[in-house]
Amino acid sequence: MRRKKLFTTLAPITAVALLTSGCLNDGGSAQTGSGSGNTSTTVEIMTGMGGGLLQAVKASLDPYAKEQGITIKWSPSDNFNQLIVTRVQGNNLPDIALFPQPGIMKDLAAKGKLAPLDDILDMPTLKNSMTPGALEVGTQDGKLYGLMMSMNVKSLVFYPKQAFESAGYEAPKSIPELLALTDKIRSEGKTPWCLGIESGPATGWPATDWMEELVLKYGGRAKYDDWVTHKIKFDSPLVRQAAGTFEKIAFTEGNVLGGRKSISSNNFGTAGNPMFRTPPGCYLFKQGNFVAEKGIFPDDVVADIDNRVGVFGFPPATPDGENSIEGGGDLAGLFSKDNAAAKKLLQYMSTKDFGTAGAKMGSWMSPHKDFDVANYPTNTIRDIAKIAYGSTSLAFDGSDAMPGAVGSGSFWKGMTGWISGQQSLDQALKTIDGSWPAS
Amino acid sequence: MLIKTINAVLAVIAGVGGALALFWLLNRLVGLLPGKWEDRLKPYVYIGPAFLAISLYLIYPAIQTINFSFANADSTAYVGLDNYTSLLGSAGFRSTLVNTLLWIVIVPAVTIALGLGIAVLADRLRPRAEKLAKTAIFMPMAISAVGAGTIWRFVYATNPPGEPQIGVQNAIVTGLGFDPVNWLQISDFKFNSLELMVMLLWAQVGFSMVLLSAAIKGVPADTLEAARIDGASERQIFFRVIVPQIRGTIITVFVTVTIGVMKLFDIVYVMTNGDFDTNVIGVQFFNELFTNFENGKAAAIVVMLMIAIIPIMIYQVRHFRTEEAGR
Numbered sequence A: 001m002r003r004k005k006l007f008t009t010l011a012p013i014t015a016v017a018l019l020t021s022g023c024l025n026d027g028g029s030a031q032t033g034s035g036s037g038n039t040s041t042t043v044e045i046m047t048g049m050g051g052g053l054l055q056a057v058k059a060s061l062d063p064y065a066k067e068q069g070i071t072i073k074w075s076p077s078d079n080f081n082q083l084i085v086t087r088v089q090g091n092n093l094p095d096i097a098l099f100p101q102p103g104i105m106k107d108l109a110a111k112g113k114l115a116p117l118d119d120i121l122d123m124p125t126l127k128n129s130m131t132p133g134a135l136e137v138g139t140q141d142g143k144l145y146g147l148m149m150s151m152n153v154k155s156l157v158f159y160p161k162q163a164f165e166s167a168g169y170e171a172p173k174s175i176p177e178l179l180a181l182t183d184k185i186r187s188e189g190k191t192p193w194c195l196g197i198e199s200g201p202a203t204g205w206p207a208t209d210w211m212e213e214l215v216l217k218y219g220g221r222a223k224y225d226d227w228v229t230h231k232i233k234f235d236s237p238l239v240r241q242a243a244g245t246f247e248k249i250a251f252t253e254g255n256v257l258g259g260r261k262s263i264s265s266n267n268f269g270t271a272g273n274p275m276f277r278t279p280p281g282c283y284l285f286k287q288g289n290f291v292a293e294k295g296i297f298p299d300d301v302v303a304d305i306d307n308r309v310g311v312f313g314f315p316p317a318t319p320d321g322e323n324s325i326e327g328g329g330d331l332a333g334l335f336s337k338d339n340a341a342a343k344k345l346l347q348y349m350s351t352k353d354f355g356t357a358g359a360k361m362g363s364w365m366s367p368h369k370d371f372d373v374a375n376y377p378t379n380t381i382r383d384i385a386k387i388a389y390g391s392t393s394l395a396f397d398g399s400d401a402m403p404g405a406v407g408s409g410s411f412w413k414g415m416t417g418w419i420s421g422q423q424s425l426d427q428a429l430k431t432i433d434g435s436w437p438a439s
Numbered sequence B: 001m002l003i004k005t006i007n008a009v010l011a012v013i014a015g016v017g018g019a020l021a022l023f024w025l026l027n028r029l030v031g032l033l034p035g036k037w038e039d040r041l042k043p044y045v046y047i048g049p050a051f052l053a054i055s056l057y058l059i060y061p062a063i064q065t066i067n068f069s070f071a072n073a074d075s076t077a078y079v080g081l082d083n084y085t086s087l088l089g090s091a092g093f094r095s096t097l098v099n100t101l102l103w104i105v106i107v108p109a110v111t112i113a114l115g116l117g118i119a120v121l122a123d124r125l126r127p128r129a130e131k132l133a134k135t136a137i138f139m140p141m142a143i144s145a146v147g148a149g150t151i152w153r154f155v156y157a158t159n160p161p162g163e164p165q166i167g168v169q170n171a172i173v174t175g176l177g178f179d180p181v182n183w184l185q186i187s188d189f190k191f192n193s194l195e196l197m198v199m200l201l202w203a204q205v206g207f208s209m210v211l212l213s214a215a216i217k218g219v220p221a222d223t224l225e226a227a228r229i230d231g232a233s234e235r236q237i238f239f240r241v242i243v244p245q246i247r248g249t250i251i252t253v254f255v256t257v258t259i260g261v262m263k264l265f266d267i268v269y270v271m272t273n274g275d276f277d278t279n280v281i282g283v284q285f286f287n288e289l290f291t292n293f294e295n296g297k298a299a300a301i302v303v304m305l306m307i308a309i310i311p312i313m314i315y316q317v318r319h320f321r322t323e324e325a326g327r
Helices: A002-024 A051-067 A080-089 A102-110 A123-129 A161-166 A175-187 A205-228 A237-251 A259-265 A270-276 A299-303 A340-349 A379-389 A404-419 A425-435 B002-031 B035-068 B082-089 B091-123 B127-142 B145-156 B168-175 B188-217 B221-229 B234-245 B247-262 B266-271 B281-290 B295-326
Strands: A042-047 A071-076 A096-099 A147-153 A156-160 A284-286 A309-313 A324-334 A393-396
Touching: A042 A051, A042 A080, A042 A340, A051 A071, A051 A147, A051 A340, A080 A096, A080 A102, A096 A102, A096 A340, A102 A324, A147 A340, A147 A379, A156 A161, A156 A270, A161 A309, A175 A205, A175 A237, A175 A284, A205 A237, A205 A284, A205 A324, A205 A393, A205 A404, A237 A259, A237 A425, A259 A404, A270 A284, A309 A379, A324 A340, A324 A379, A404 A425, B002 B035, B035 B295, B082 B091, B082 B295, B091 B127, B091 B188, B091 B247, B091 B281, B127 B188, B145 B168, B145 B188, B145 B266, B188 B247, B188 B266, B221 B234, B234 B247, B247 B295, B266 B281, B281 B295
Parallel strands: A042 A071, A042 A096, A324 A393
Antiparallel strands: A096 A324, A147 A324, A156 A284, A156 A309
């Protein structure tokens, strides 16, 4: 009898618990994004940014929001790409998302989750003010869905300023000149390049940046786009030409500090640091603008960056030809198409003067080519920004836009295998082509 | 936070209460049956829920995996044996199989040999020294594979010649006046795979040592006495008296380590991600599923692994039964 009593009291409790736990697990607000007539002045912005970059964007955006009576709820995430997909499936959308790569943004635009921005933003002005190519990155079927609001540049070659200049070297204007400079440095008994592609389980990605760079320079933007969508194969004259140049630079005896063998065990970021020794361990180091920050370049170099570090854009194939550069950036997409507050923020982000406050902090760069470079804290960042603003078009990282099986799989592995001598270039290119998903 | 805490508490109450209620209810239902049937059915009633859970969470996915291994990359159409033939036909996968086999041959055997050796030698130390030695050797057991990867990165790290070497091995090598070596890239004679095996041994020898040490201490002293009186040498005593008596423990450790090695993933993923010809089945499976989105091939790899593990399982179950029967 007593047992029966226990059961009758337990049963309703368990039932209630089972029923409620399903609804409480949400944790966030259950507002839907697109199409809800949500007029809230609280705007949720989801982003994959972190560290100094996020601080800079906040510094630029928060004062304006305050002035307009808008509250921004920041939702930063380390694994933005997985999280945004989960939230879309759960119909628990942020109002604005800042996408680190165009791939997922384009998927969501195709599914009709994102609102087109053409009617919201001042397109003619934007077209004149943005770095060429930056708008195309966020465009799908002729409509703009992703507004680039921060930029990074990959087509850069860093050098130790004083040693480079006192040796009488000059920034090359074309790839043949770059190869000539390489030979010149080597013939003087010094080591021209620092090169490293080690990145833990992601080893190989810096080598794909090299290949993308060279394909972009030799083939131009149109052919580069064809290659990224596999209309041009890896096993093609264009890619072989790019590989040939890389081979000349990286595999020639005496060109790379530590030799060909050390490339795949040398860390992608710190590989360049021997540049700053006296005498320099090497004179040239190709890497994205992120290395010129605390934590990668040595602290004493970063503290005195304008005197210690020089930078030039990776040169084009011919001195006066097309000069597209490789870069990236974060793209703002709008989920809540009827939310006036969210629209205001996007309009503000699209103005050429957005970011003057954040730019001073040194991690953020504007994609607007008429942005006043005086806002950047150092000459190095000014030079990097000018390289981008003066290019004929900004192309997004190709391997990020390829299917995952290639872009973060066989392409990384193929390059690593080829560079470390585990397989021939032929094998590597054919394997990468073969791994392209059939669809 | 508060809502989450309340949720968790409610979930625990619901889970435990639900289980209680379920068993109580089933018990009542069986109690309604006539006497003979009650006794016959009762065991099944108590084992039933657990068995259902295992079917749902283990057997059903296993069958589904076998099913998917005959389907294409996104499991929408059947492709027959294509996944198996294309995997076994690719040179890359064959070398992955060879590497995995090498791990299976070397690691469990060396783990036992080292564990046994250390256990016997530590047994002869004074109690305090024995504790200290065993603790030191057991310690890596507590470190996760990724942590071990971080530690061993500092052993194998390579910087270009002339740079300061942060890797222990290269610091020694360059200290002796040689050029630094790219340790993890030497695929001749599978040298880099052997280096990764050293990491796993470092992490596992402590485990086998503790079990074997306990078994050795359990060997009755009078058998050793008898052997000594009969004039057996120490070596004979070890191989003919001690080892036969701890055979059961040796087999258990061997099987456990073997199964662990077959599923090996983390060490290789963290150190090389299968580059430089160090790939093993676990890493290949991970990359097929999460990098290439090839559900079919990933499932086929798992099925092959299952088939390979079955004989070991059967042996283990049989061995367990004979052990039980002998008690």
